[in-house]
Amino acid sequence: MTTGQITIKPRYCECDPMGVAHHSVYPVWFEMGRTELLRSTGISYREFEEEGVFLAVVRLDVRYKQSARYDDDLVLETEITSIGRVKIEHAYRLLREEVLIATGHTTLACLNSEGAACLLPDRLRSSVDSC
Amino acid sequence: MTTGQITIKPRYCECDPMGVAHHSVYPVWFEMGRTELLRSTGISYREFEEEGVFLAVVRLDVRYKQSARYDDDLVLETEITSIGRVKIEHAYRLLREEVLIATGHTTLACLNSEGAACLLPDRLRSSVDSC
Amino acid sequence: MTTGQITIKPRYCECDPMGVAHHSVYPVWFEMGRTELLRSTGISYREFEEEGVFLAVVRLDVRYKQSARYDDDLVLETEITSIGRVKIEHAYRLLREEVLIATGHTTLACLNSEGAACLLPDRLRSSVDSC
Amino acid sequence: MTTGQITIKPRYCECDPMGVAHHSVYPVWFEMGRTELLRSTGISYREFEEEGVFLAVVRLDVRYKQSARYDDDLVLETEITSIGRVKIEHAYRLLREEVLIATGHTTLACLNSEGAACLLPDRLRSSVDSC
Numbered sequence: 413m414t415t416g417q418i419t420i421k422p423r424y425c426e427c428d429p430m431g432v433a434h435h436s437v438y439p440v441w442f443e444m445g446r447t448e449l450l451r452s453t454g455i456s457y458r459e460f461e462e463e464g465v466f467l468a469v470v471r472l473d474v475r476y477k478q479s480a481r482y483d484d485d486l487v488l489e490t491e492i493t494s495i496g497r498v499k500i501e502h503a504y505r506l507l508r509e510e511v512l513i514a515t516g517h518t519t520l521a522c523l524n525s526e527g528a529a530c531l532l533p534d535r536l537r538s539s540v541d542s543c
Numbered sequence: 544m545t546t547g548q549i550t551i552k553p554r555y556c557e558c559d560p561m562g563v564a565h566h567s568v569y570p571v572w573f574e575m576g577r578t579e580l581l582r583s584t585g586i587s588y589r590e591f592e593e594e595g596v597f598l599a600v601v602r603l604d605v606r607y608k609q610s611a612r613y614d615d616d617l618v619l620e621t622e623i624t625s626i627g628r629v630k631i632e633h634a635y636r637l638l639r640e641e642v643l644i645a646t647g648h649t650t651l652a653c654l655n656s657e658g659a660a661c662l663l664p665d666r667l668r669s670s671v672d673s674c
Numbered sequence: 675m676t677t678g679q680i681t682i683k684p685r686y687c688e689c690d691p692m693g694v695a696h697h698s699v700y701p702v703w704f705e706m707g708r709t710e711l712l713r714s715t716g717i718s719y720r721e722f723e724e725e726g727v728f729l730a731v732v733r734l735d736v737r738y739k740q741s742a743r744y745d746d747d748l749v750l751e752t753e754i755t756s757i758g759r760v761k762i763e764h765a766y767r768l769l770r771e772e773v774l775i776a777t778g779h780t781t782l783a784c785l786n787s788e789g790a791a792c793l794l795p796d797r798l799r800s801s802v803d804s805c
Numbered sequence: 806m807t808t809g810q811i812t813i814k815p816r817y818c819e820c821d822p823m824g825v826a827h828h829s830v831y832p833v834w835f836e837m838g839r840t841e842l843l844r845s846t847g848i849s850y851r852e853f854e855e856e857g858v859f860l861a862v863v864r865l866d867v868r869y870k871q872s873a874r875y876d877d878d879l880v881l882e883t884e885i886t887s888i889g890r891v892k893i894e895h896a897y898r899l900l901r902e903e904v905l906i907a908t909g910h911t912t913l914a915c916l917n918s919e920g921a922a923c924l925l926p927d928r929l930r931s932s933v934d935s936c
Contacts, residue, residue, distance in 0.1 A: 424840070424850075425565040425833050429613060429723065434556040435731040436701040440818050443698075447817070447876070457817075458876045461691065469697040472736045479730075479789065482560060483840070483851045527741065555709070555719075556702050560854065566862040567832040571687050574829075578686070578745070588686075589745045592822065600828040603867045610861075610920065614709070614720040658872065687827040691875060696818040744822060 414540050416449035420486040420506070432479035439472055442504050442516055445490030449502075453539035464525040465533055467500070471519040478513045480506070486513065495540050498522050498529050545671050547580035551617040551637070563610035570603055573635050573647055576621030580633075584670035595656040596664055598631070602650040609644045611637070617644065626671050629653050629660050676802050678711035682748040682768070694741035701734055704766050704778055707752030711764075715801035726787040727795055729762070733781040740775045742768070748775065757802050760784050760791050807933050809842035813879040813899070825872035832865055835897050835909055838883030842895075846932035857918040858926055860893070864912040871906045873899070879906065888933050891915050891922050 420441050422433040447457050460467070480486055487507045494501040504516040524530045551572050553564040578588050591598070611617055618638045625632040635647040655661045682703050684695040709719050722729070742748055749769045756763040766778040786792045813834050815826040840850050853860070873879055880900045887894040897909040917923045 423833060424836055425559055425567055427560045428556055429558045429560065429562045430728055430730070431560045435734060436556055436698055436705075439698040439701070440816060443817055456876070458874075466692055468692070468738070468741075470738050472697060472734070472738075474734045476730070476732050476734075481851075482854075483849065554702060555705055561859055561861070566865060567829055567836075570829040570832070571685065574686055587745065589743075597823055599823070599869070599872075601869050603828060603865070603869075605865045607861070607863050607865075612720075613723075614718070687821055687829055689822045690818055691820045691822065691824045693822045698818055 414449060414453060415489060415491040416445065416452050418445055418448050418488050418490070420444075420488050422480050422482050422484055422486070424482055427482045430479075432481055435474070435476055438474050438476075438506070438514055438516065439469075439518075441488055441506070442490070442502070442518060445488045445504060446502060446518075446520075449490045449492070450536075455536060455539060460533065465530070466523045466525070467520040468523050469518055470499075470521045472516070473518075474514060474516040476514050478508075478511055480508065480513050484508055492540055493517075495532065495537060497531055500532060500536075545580060545584060546620060546622040547576065547583050549576055549579050549619050549621070551575075551619050553611050553613050553615055553617070555613055558613045561610075563612055566605070566607055569605050569607070569637070569645055569647065570600075570649075572619055572637070573621070573633070573649060576619045576635060577633055577649075577651075580621045580623070581667075586667060586670055591664065596661070597654045597656070598651040599654050600649055601630075601652045603647070604649075605645060605647040607645050609639075609642055611639065611644050615639055623671055624648075626663065626668060628662055631663060631667075676711060676715060677751060677753040678707065678714050680707055680710045680750050680752070682706075682750050684742050684744050684746055684748070686744055689744045692741075694743055697736070697738055700736050700738070700768070700776055700778065701731075701780075703750055703768070704752070704764070704780060707750045707766060708764060708780075708782075711752045711754070712798075717798060717801055722795065722798075727792070728785045728787070729782040730785050731780055732761075732783045734778070735780075736776060736778040738776050740770075740773055742770065742775050746770055754802055755779075757794065757799060759793055762794060762798075807842060807846060808882060808884040809838065809845050811838055811841050811881050811883070813837075813881050815873050815875050815877055815879070817875055820875045823872075825874055828867070828869055831867050831869070831899070831907055831909065832862075832911075834881055834899070835883070835895070835911060838881045838897060839895055839911075839913075842883045842885070843929075848929060848932060853926065853929075858923070859916045859918070860913040861916050862911055863892075863914045865909070866911075867907060867909040869907050871901075871904055873901065873906050877901055885933055886910075888925065888930060890924055893925060893929075
């Protein structure tokens, strides 16, 4: 299935008094991973929204294994693990060199501009299938 | 001029590796102060937006005098210092008991849903004048 | 088991271009729920940290069922569902009146100031047991 | 004086219901600009902190001129405009191609690990003087 990598450097304000990246910022990084993975298949999420198609997170699961610190050089691997008619699932692995920092999974549902479930756009499905 | 007070407790994720509230969260607190000040005059900012009226920050100035820490009991005083035809100015004082933590000023401009400057709604101007 | 409630009003900056609270802010609200639940048993998390005891999130799971919007009046119910020697588990239900917005679960591990696993403080365990 | 450039892409969660980057995220971008400017002179802010030297923002001023949107390609120019014995000042210009989005200024003070004012490290002063 389609996979991609981005680099992440935890920002100062993303780190907490323990000196480590706060756990609530990982879902933000996952979203960045999804955006860039989509872009790599030739699709802009911003264009989706301009056409009235939205992808809403309906499930999030994160396992935190090691801390990440301010200014660390991290790599986030994002993979599409399943794509159905209205939902798409991703898996994530966050690494600092060989050290596994965290893993995660999300499920997104496709919504129209009224917030009702709708079919994932064909060009998203076909871009994934062709990978 | 119209003034109001809210209480603030810095959240854990709002504090940085120095153990103090990050400077970028103060503008967020100022916005909360404005929302509640507006509400105290009987106006909901959410209703404004539903009517297509937006208030955009065009200037922000903050002086940080002392640190605020996680779980501190802070008081934010918000005051409308000037109201014109399209702009409104606020001043802020953030305190922990008698200690002055920070002061700030903002200027907001009224925009319509296309992002063009427009007149501040009459009921905002009159609610301020009557205080 | 010990339970508590707090009220939440999504802040403007917590809402995204879809007009709804961004999914990454839910873990922040859950943390606020834990802090207040702890406080209700007479324990300050800030004091824990001052004594060199830290609670780190090692697992997070959220199911998003309905959107929350700016300035909504939400209630977050937080419950301790399990407490062991080094880990503590919480469950969350976020509601807008009778509507269930989201549910969540977290597992926290107790760490010392070097980041090594350590026993949960006795007074935390006993405060929970006595509820 | 020393200057540097970084690229910025507003994240989805940094944008608000108006569809534009929230004003509170600009100070976060300015901090990123300072970190990379420092790095370009061969200094890591993280190392500073590990040696017990902290730079705290004591003044922030931002003028917002145009909106920035999700996924825009922005450039942030950061310049050191003044360096004294304990304080350092920066100016910022945020651009989308030729369009000026915002300008800003900050003043930072050097603090030791007890939070008391202290002299800026010699190697910071000399790295700036030599540019």
